[in-house]
Amino acid sequence: MKKSLGTVAVAAAMALSLSACGGSGSSAESAKGEVSYWLWDANQLPAYQQCADDFTKANPDIKVKITQRGWDDYWSTLTNGFVGGTAPDVFTNHLGRYGELAENKQLLPIDDAVKKDNVDLAAYNEGLADLWVGQDGKRYGLPKDWDTIGLFYNKAMLTKAGISEDQMKNLTWNPQDGGTYEKVIAHLTVDKSGKRGDEAGFDKNNVAVYGLGLNGGGDSSGQTEWSYFANTTGWSHTDKNPWGTHYNYDDPKFQSSIDWFAGLVKKGYMPKLESTVGAAMADTFAAGKSAINAHGSWMIGQYTGYKGIEVGIAPTPTGPEGKRASMFNGLADSIWAGTKKKDAAIKWVEYLASAPCQDVVASKAVVFPALKASSDKASAAFKAKGVDVTAFTEQVKNKTTFLYPITDNTAKVKGIMEPAMDAVVSGKQPASSLTEANNQVNALFK
Amino acid sequence: MMTTLTKNPAARSDQRAVRSGRIRRGSLRRYGDLKIALFFIAPAMIGFVLFYVVPTIRGIYLSFTEYNILGDPEWVGLDNYAAIAKDPLFWNSLAVTGQYVLMNIVLQTALALGLALLMDRVAKSTLVRGALLLPYLMSNVIAALLWFWMLDYQIGIVNQFIEWAGLPRVAFFGSEEWAIPTQALINTWRHMGYTALLIFAGLQAIPQHLYEVAKLDGASPFQTFRKITMPLLRPVLVLVLVVTVIGSFQVFDTVAVTTQGGPVNATRVIQYYIYQRAFTESDFGYGSAIAVILFLILALVAFIQMKFLKGNESDLD
Numbered sequence: 172m173k174k175s176l177g178t179v180a181v182a183a184a185m186a187l188s189l190s191a192c193g194g195s196g197s198s199a200e201s202a203k204g205e206v207s208y209w210l211w212d213a214n215q216l217p218a219y220q221q222c223a224d225d226f227t228k229a230n231p232d233i234k235v236k237i238t239q240r241g242w243d244d245y246w247s248t249l250t251n252g253f254v255g256g257t258a259p260d261v262f263t264n265h266l267g268r269y270g271e272l273a274e275n276k277q278l279l280p281i282d283d284a285v286k287k288d289n290v291d292l293a294a295y296n297e298g299l300a301d302l303w304v305g306q307d308g309k310r311y312g313l314p315k316d317w318d319t320i321g322l323f324y325n326k327a328m329l330t331k332a333g334i335s336e337d338q339m340k341n342l343t344w345n346p347q348d349g350g351t352y353e354k355v356i357a358h359l360t361v362d363k364s365g366k367r368g369d370e371a372g373f374d375k376n377n378v379a380v381y382g383l384g385l386n387g388g389g390d391s392s393g394q395t396e397w398s399y400f401a402n403t404t405g406w407s408h409t410d411k412n413p414w415g416t417h418y419n420y421d422d423p424k425f426q427s428s429i430d431w432f433a434g435l436v437k438k439g440y441m442p443k444l445e446s447t448v449g450a451a452m453a454d455t456f457a458a459g460k461s462a463i464n465a466h467g468s469w470m471i472g473q474y475t476g477y478k479g480i481e482v483g484i485a486p487t488p489t490g491p492e493g494k495r496a497s498m499f500n501g502l503a504d505s506i507w508a509g510t511k512k513k514d515a516a517i518k519w520v521e522y523l524a525s526a527p528c529q530d531v532v533a534s535k536a537v538v539f540p541a542l543k544a545s546s547d548k549a550s551a552a553f554k555a556k557g558v559d560v561t562a563f564t565e566q567v568k569n570k571t572t573f574l575y576p577i578t579d580n581t582a583k584v585k586g587i588m589e590p591a592m593d594a595v596v597s598g599k600q601p602a603s604s605l606t607e608a609n610n611q612v613n614a615l616f617k
Numbered sequence: 618m619m620t621t622l623t624k625n626p627a628a629r630s631d632q633r634a635v636r637s638g639r640i641r642r643g644s645l646r647r648y649g650d651l652k653i654a655l656f657f658i659a660p661a662m663i664g665f666v667l668f669y670v671v672p673t674i675r676g677i678y679l680s681f682t683e684y685n686i687l688g689d690p691e692w693v694g695l696d697n698y699a700a701i702a703k704d705p706l707f708w709n710s711l712a713v714t715g716q717y718v719l720m721n722i723v724l725q726t727a728l729a730l731g732l733a734l735l736m737d738r739v740a741k742s743t744l745v746r747g748a749l750l751l752p753y754l755m756s757n758v759i760a761a762l763l764w765f766w767m768l769d770y771q772i773g774i775v776n777q778f779i780e781w782a783g784l785p786r787v788a789f790f791g792s793e794e795w796a797i798p799t800q801a802l803i804n805t806w807r808h809m810g811y812t813a814l815l816i817f818a819g820l821q822a823i824p825q826h827l828y829e830v831a832k833l834d835g836a837s838p839f840q841t842f843r844k845i846t847m848p849l850l851r852p853v854l855v856l857v858l859v860v861t862v863i864g865s866f867q868v869f870d871t872v873a874v875t876t877q878g879g880p881v882n883a884t885r886v887i888q889y890y891i892y893q894r895a896f897t898e899s900d901f902g903y904g905s906a907i908a909v910i911l912f913l914i915l916a917l918v919a920f921i922q923m924k925f926l927k928g929n930e931s932d933l934d
Contacts, residue, residue, distance in 0.1 A: 247896055254686055271899070275687035445791030445880055449769040460771070582898045594881045599793075 202514035203232035207259040208504075210237065211245045214472055218535040222528040226519060233515045253277050256509060260516040261523075264312050264505040266302060266575045267392070270414070272505075273305040274579070279506040280309035284517045290524065295541045296567060299501045302574065306414050312503030313524035314541035316532070318468040319497040319572060320399045321562040322488075326481035328380065328462040332358050332367070340562075342488035344400050346427040352400075352488040353435075356382030359462035360440045368440055375439025382440045384461030386452040388592035391418075391585045391612075392576060395466050398498050401428035402573055403490020413577035416616045418584065420609035426602035433596050444597040467500075468563040472537050475558050486562040497563075499572035501541060539563070580615045587611050673912075680906035685899040697906035707907060709882050710890040713797060717886060718865045720801035725861065726854075728805065729812035734846075736813060737820045746817075749810035757807070757870040764803045765790065765875045790876050793883040800871050800884060808864075812857055819853025820846070855926045859919050866915055887911055 210219060216239050223235035238259065240248055246268060252258030264272070272278050285292070292300040295314050303312040324339060334355055343350040360368030360382040367373065368382060389396030392408070406424040409415025419425060435441035442461070456464045457477040465487065466474070474482050487495050504523045506516045522528055529540035533549035536556055540546055546564070553560045566572050578584070591608035594600040655662075680697055682690035701707050736746050752760065768775050768789040776786045789799040823846065831841045869888040872878065878885035878893065885893075887907065895904025 250686065250896070250899070272687075275685065277687060443788070443791075445788035445793075446770045446786075448788065448791035448876060448880065449765065449773070450771045455771055458771070583900070586893060586898050590879065590881045590885075593879055597793075597880060599881065 201510075201512050202518070204512055204515065205234045205236055206261060206512050206515045206519050207236045207238065208519065209245070209249070209259040209262040210239055211242045211263060212469070212538075213239055213241075214469075214537045215532070215535075218532040218537060219523075219528075221531050222523065225527065225531070226522050230518065233512075233518065235519060253507070253509070258507045258509060260510040260512050261504055261506055261519055263315070264303075264503050266413075266500060266502075266577050267581045269303070269311055269503075269505065270305065270577060270579055270581065273307070273309075273311050277508050278305075278311040279508045279510065279513065279516075280311060281313070281506065281517060281520065282310045284521070285310060285313070288521055290521060294543060296543055296546060297570075298499070298574065299541050302413060302501055302577065303503050303505075312505040313520055314501050314503045315523055315529070316538045316540050317499060317501040317546075317567070318539065319499055319563045319566045320395055320465060320467055320487055321497075322463050322465050322485040323456065323470070323474045324463045324483050324485060325456070325459070325461075326483050328359055328459075329483070332462075334358065336483055336485070339483065339485040342485070343490075344403065344488035345491045346404060346424070346431045349431055349435075350488065353431075353440075356435065356440050356463065357438070358382070362439075368438070373439070378439050378442075380459065381442050381461045382463060383435060384452050384456050384464040385436070385442050385444065385447050385596075386464075386466070387447055388444060388589065388596040390592055391581070391588035392498070393592075394498050394500065394575070397429060397432050398573075399465060399487040399496055400432075400490060401425055402496040402498075403488070403492060403494060404428060405492055407573060408576035409578055412574050415576065415578050418576075418578075418609055418612045420588070420612065421606040426605055429592075429595055429602040429605065433598060433602065436596065437598060444593060468560070469538055471553065471558060471560065471563075475556070484559065484562040486565060495566060495569070495571040497566040497572050498575055499567070500575040503541075578616075583615055584612050676905045677909055679902055680909045682902045684901040684905075686901050687899070690902065693902065697903050698910075700903065701906055701910065706882065706885065706890060707887075710885050710887040713883065713885060714866060714868070714887045717797050717801050717868055718862060720798060721804055721865045721868075722858070722862055724801070725805040725809050725812055726858065728809045729816055729857075730854075732809060732813035733816035733820055734842075736817045746814075749813060751810065752807045753811040755807065758874050760807045761803060761871040761874045764799075764806075768799065791880055793880050796876055796880060796883045800868070800875070804865075804868065804871060808861070812861060815857050816850065816853060819850050819857075822853075823849045851926065852930070855922060858926070859922050862918060862922070863915050866911070866918075 208219075208223070210216065216237065220237055223237055227234055249258060249262065258277075264278075269278065290313065296317055299314040299317055303314065304310050322339070322342075326336075329336070329339065338351070338355065342352045342355060344352040349356070354369070357368035359380070360373075360378060361380045362368075362374045363377040363379045364374065368375075386396055389398075392398060393401065398408075401424075404424040404427075406419060406422050406428070408418060410417040410419070436443055442455075452461075452464055453466065453470060453473050455461060456474070457480060459480075464474075471484070474484075487497055489495050504520045506513070506520060510516050524541070526542055526545060529542045529545035530548055532538065532540050533545045534552050536549060536552035536558075539549050539560075546567075550560055550564055587608055591600075591605055595602050595604060679690060681692060681694060683693050683696075684690035732749060736749070740746060755763075767773050770776060770786055770788045770791055773789075775789070780786060787795060789795050827845050827849075828841060831845055836844070867888050868886050869892065872884050872886055872889045873892070876884040878889050888911070891904045891907045891911070894900045894907065
């Protein structure tokens with residue numbers, strides 16, 4: 172601790188002295204040379220490497236050096252880079268983080284460039300471009316992709332249980348009895364002696380296959396864990412989005428939804444939270460330990476890539492208000508305020524957000540690009556691979572998405588909500604205990 | 618050191634001589650050595666000042682500020698400390714760390730003492746003695762990950778054996794009851810060989826003739842251990858305890874690569890909580906304040922150990 176603070180201090184001193192003599196003006200120097208670019212998803216690296224090669228072909232003066240870092244190290248390394256003056260010129264940015272970065276003046280506003288180069292913001296899927304306008308009204312990124320939530324299911328288990336794929340596509344849910352969603356989950360749960368979860372004599376302490384897999388408590392956003400059903404009740408994380416200043420974890424609608432969720436564990440339909448530390452949820456699905464997993468569209472490649480398992484994808488269930496719900500999260504590419512290659516960086520960001528690059532990403536069928544036209548191409552590319560992704564795209568088409576909660580203090584909110592949600596999902600605390608956590612969260616905004 | 622020095626009558630008269638100025642030439646000569654001494658100390662001193670003293674002072678300064686690393690530190694006086702006193706997670710982290718230290722130190726010291734005795738009496742081959750050190754040569758992170766996989770609830774080999782034995786699987790890292798004991802055991806496994814080596818060195822320093830005399834007097838092995846080995850080993854044991862307790866309080870890497878504070882708050886040890894506040898939540902002032910508190914706690918613990926276990930005195934003279 173002490174030592175790292177020291178290194179940081181030295182690095183900070185260096186950064187100060189560097190920035191003092193650097194200065195960032197638009198000059199010929201800043202429009203050529205090497206632009207560094209960071210991303211965290213290894214699955215997307217090949218697509219963006221090809222974008223970089225194409226970009227250099229068109230702009231021989233500029234080289235792009237791509238670095239991929241795992242999500243766990245990405246943000247702390249980036250912060251150290253900001254302080255130490257070694258941050259990348261351009262990097263993949265997340266909605267949960269950029270508010271704080273913008274507020275601390277680490278991001279370069281790109282409004283002028285977007286205006287000058289006539290970037291068509293209407294060509295992106297609805298709402299995506301607006302997400303990257305900060306509280307100060309300035310634009311800090313151009314959208315690159317989006318994701319929604321769906322239900323991955325094991326086709327063989329469904330057939331064995333006599334549940335049709337049509338049934339899966341038309342599930343309903345409510346916080347009282349869980350609707351047909353809970354019925355299906357119960358029926359897909361099988362104990363070690365072969366009894367199903369909805370049969371008499373089911374042994375909930377010796378379960379062989381869980382109806383629904385569990386990723387974790389879901390901390391503050393519940394992106395893949397609970398937001399897809401909790402938000403069908405009309406509940407939302409914050410008073411407004413983006414830039415809400417009040418969280419709603421004390422809402423009875425939310426707490427009854429979470430009570431239902433924790434109840435699945437008690438009924439033996441979902442694995443205990445303690446068993447999820449370690450092996451990844453997708454891998455336990457592949458090992459045949461769960462029949463349905465709710466997960467994000469960025470996982471399509473992994474789920475459909477397992478050998479020997481037929482995987483189907485259904486949309487999330489319809490809630491009490493008659494609509495589905497899915498979190499709509501989007502990434503963007505942002506420019507570090509301390510870049511020495513400002514003009515080259517802007518050029519690269521605009522290229523990343525343009526059709527030539529997003530079509531390349533689409534053709535690799537790993538994520539959905541932000542441009543509408545490229546999204547359709549990605550759907551086609553998935554189809555060519557034999558994967559039907561309408562479960563993810565229809566949420567956008569039918570406007571049943573809600574945005575990832577963008578606020579200040581997101582890291583601190585997560586720090587409070589993670590243990591609080593874990594305590595509820597593991598059955599140690601009732602969902603009403605979230606009211607106290609919510610008070611702590613809202614105290615951050617005073 | 619001072620106490621042993623003053624016990625020595627020669628040294629005492631020497632001091633008196635210095636005070637009365639009778640051996641000025643000698644003291645001049647000593648100052649003459651100072652330059653050379655400083656020259657030799659300098660490399661270590663520069664490192665110590667640059668990487669320990671300066672960061673510590675800066676850490677203490679930051680503990681009175683609000684600082685998110687990207688902006689400038691803003692002086693808030695004792696606000697951080699007042700908030701910490703009311704922070705249930707801080708008190709939780711103290712309790713969790715206390716549990717961990719207790720389990721880790723008791724087990725580790727007992728096992729290391731046993732191993733050291735075996736090394737001294739039975740296992741005389743260098744190969745066996747060397748093998749005891751192997752876990753310590755492994756990086757903390759690797760050791761933690763290794764056990765993380767072996768003890769995994771779903772796919773770990775240990776749980777496979779437990780199931781074959783007809784027992785229910787154990788969520789070693791996932792359950793609140795097991796998470797801290799599991800981590801304490803892993804680090805005991807990693808450190809006991811090294812601790813044993815330190816104690817072993819202490820055993821070797823006990824003069825052999827004492828054992829021979831004890832044998833002639835007809836003392837049983839247990840009596841010999843209690844009356845000769847333990848008292849003469851005490852200074853080494855105290856040193857080992859001081860060092861291992863301080864190390865144990867600073868447990869971090871095992872937690873960081875496995876449970877990251879969870880389940881709920883079961884493994885949110887103090888060092889991890891500092892890291893979380895400072896590096897994850899960009900609250901460097903708050904993190905520094907907890908670090909200062911930890912620093913004070915450790916200084917107090919070390920002081921108490923030295924004082925009450927008389928670690929700076931030997932029964933040998």
